Amino acid sequence: MVALVMTALFVVLWRHGGTDERWRYMSLMLLGAVVLQVTLGISVVVFGVPLPVAVAHNGGAALLILVLILVNHASWSAQQV
Amino acid sequence: MAFSRINLLAIGLALVVIMLGAFVRLSDAGLGCPDWPGCYGQLVVPNAPHEIAAANQAFPDNAVDAGKAWKEMVHRYFASTLGLLILIMALLSLRRTALSRAPRLLPWGLVVVVVLQGLLGMWTVTLLLKPLVVTAHLLGGMTTLALLAWCFMRHHRVARHWHVAAPGGLRALAGLALFCLAVQVFLGAWTSTNYAAVACPDFPTCQGFWWPPTNFGKAFTLWHGLPINYEHGILDSVARARFTGRIVWARSWSRWS
Numbered sequence: 440m441v442a443l444v445m446t447a448l449f450v451v452l453w454r455h456g457g458t459d460e461r462w463r464y465m466s467l468m469l470l471g472a473v474v475l476q477v478t479l480g481i482s483v484v485v486f487g488v489p490l491p492v493a494v495a496h497n498g499g500a501a502l503l504i505l506v507l508i509l510v511n512h513a514s515w516s517a518q519q520v
Numbered sequence: 521m522a523f524s525r526i527n528l529l530a531i532g533l534a535l536v537v538i539m540l541g542a543f544v545r546l547s548d549a550g551l552g553c554p555d556w557p558g559c560y561g562q563l564v565v566p567n568a569p570h571e572i573a574a575a576n577q578a579f580p581d582n583a584v585d586a587g588k589a590w591k592e593m594v595h596r597y598f599a600s601t602l603g604l605l606i607l608i609m610a611l612l613s614l615r616r617t618a619l620s621r622a623p624r625l626l627p628w629g630l631v632v633v634v635v636l637q638g639l640l641g642m643w644t645v646t647l648l649l650k651p652l653v654v655t656a657h658l659l660g661g662m663t664t665l666a667l668l669a670w671c672f673m674r675h676h677r678v679a680r681h682w683h684v685a686a687p688g689g690l691r692a693l694a695g696l697a698l699f700c701l702a703v704q705v706f707l708g709a710w711t712s713t714n715y716a717a718v719a720c721p722d723f724p725t726c727q728g729f730w731w732p733p734t735n736f737g738k739a740f741t742l743w744h745g746l747p748i749n750y751e752h753g754i755l756d757s758v759a760r761a762r763f764t765g766r767i768v769w770a771r772s773w774s775r776w777s
Contacts, residue, residue, distance in 0.1 A: 444697045445700075451687070451689070451693060455687065459684045462684075493717075494539055494542045494546055498538065500705050501534075501538050501539075504665060504666050504669075504705075505531075505665070505669050508666050508698070512670060514686050514690045515691055517684050517685060
């Protein structure tokens, strides 16, 4: 579910980057953060929860939250077309 | 602009506190100090021999482990500093004139959230790492960060002049994505606080299954009662396997659907 929603969000942001490139930057930030978090998550499981990776996974979650807050703030304060 | 600068500093500090909290938890130092807010009754970890002797006497079931205790206390020091920064922000927001558009509700809302976070930190220790409390504490930390970020964007002059257009559906989608993320973070925290992260040693299957035997009821029992020491988990390995089977299923489903 999460992957589906994130992908949809990425696509919409990317396409809307045509009008204003800032949306495109945000879509890339989102992509980067999601890819990082998924990679860390898989590493946590596959390598038996190594401490630094697990802590980084927590940090990755915080980063994702920051990106999504940014996207939400931009979306909600923008003018509606 | 002092408000925005302190806000930005608070965001950075919040990230540090979150990672420190994860570090404390993941290195099994969550009960490094058996009490709160002091450590064995002191402001600083006992290190002189007579201090350690007195501490061991006062807390006979929790011998002093300086390594763990220090990790715990460093987390508390940083968190307290963050609390102080948030209080300063809230006080600053009162001084502004009607002309400036400084938010007031957010900074004071943050004060409430961070006080609650402090309490959750206390209960993490006094309720012996109860999964629901530790999960709430993690979520509280993320909420604090989210609110700090929102506050910064509302207030900072660059974000305020965001004159762009957005399609109507974007708002709803962005909101939905944030909600999904919140659920995912909860699931992750619930897995970790129940020590179920290693129950599926393989990926993407779980112990060889695509859908392992699950026990939803037991896995998501939120309240097991008091007093139980939750350190290292109370569910047996089979239950944990089913448990994570459930979590990983939910997350694998989210990833591959």
